[in-house]
Amino acid sequence: MKTLQLFILISIITFSSCTTDPCIDVMCYNDGVCDDGTCLCADWYEGADCSSEERAKYYGSYIGTSSFFDEDGNFINNSTDTIPLSGNGSIVNELNADGLIFALVASGMGDFDIPQTSISDPDVTFIISGDGSFSGNLLTLNARFEYPDETIEFTFTGSK
DSSP states (O other): OHHHHHHHHHHHHHHHTTOOOTTTTOOOOTTOEEETTEEEOOTTEESTTSOEEGGGGGOEEEEEEEEEEETTOOEEEEEEEEEEEBSOSSSTTEEEETTEEEEEOSTTTOEEEEEEEEEEOSSOEEEEEEEEEEETTEEEEEEEEEOSSOEEEEEEEEEO
8 A cells, every 4th residue: 555655646746747837938028928938028028028119110111192181171282201110219119210219009009199390390389199000011191280270181091
């Protein structure tokens, strides 16, 4: 009987020592956590080890068509423009569009807001606000420019 108990005890120890923690050699960055060998990333980070900022996939220059409308919706004109985007925003969900901040709204979605921002150039001060989205390499942007004596609606659709 003692031999049987000893055999069972040795078997339990042997088999339980064979299971290894699947996260033992997994490093997850930026507050990501390992679950069964896979990193679960915190908001605004992605990749196998959570080391990539989500916003990095949106970096680049988008070339497309800008259209301008008056406050009554009447077409004014359109042009071909380039909007450069970088990651120079102050926090990980911000993109910098040549000094204008696009704030990504929800991690993994590609939607953004342009917070109401006052901009001064040598001739006039105006307020801009808006929103938009990314879909693959496509950028869609809707903005409102509020000048002291008029409001201009702006749309842009372009790709990188």
